[in-house]
Amino acid sequence: MAPIPNPPEEPRDNPDAYVGLEAPSAERRAREHGWSTVRKLPPGAIITMEYRFGRLNFEVEDGRVKRAWKG
Structure with a gap:
C-alpha cells in the first residue's frame, strides 16, 4: 500500500490581518x-x-480587502 502523502504546511498567517489593507x-x-x-x-x-490548500481568498471592495479566508 502506498503511503498517504503529507501536503506541505500552510503558511502560519491569520487571514484577518489582511482586512482593511489595499x-x-x-x-x-x-x-x-x-x-x-x-x-x-x-x-x-x-x-x-x-x-x-495554500490559497488565500480576498473579498475586495473599493480597492480594499473587506474579508479574507483560507481555501
Whole structure:
C-alpha cells in the first residue's frame, strides 16, 4: 500500500490581518508569507466551495480587502 502523502504546511498567517489593507499590498504580503494562490473577488461573487490548500481568498471592495479566508 502506498503511503498517504503529507501536503506541505500552510503558511502560519491569520487571514484577518489582511482586512482593511489595499488589495495590491495585501496580495504582495500574502505571497511574501508563502501563499501559493491569492484570489481577489468582488463582494457577492459566486465561487466554488472546494478547499484549495495554500490559497488565500480576498473579498475586495473599493480597492480594499473587506474579508479574507483560507481555501
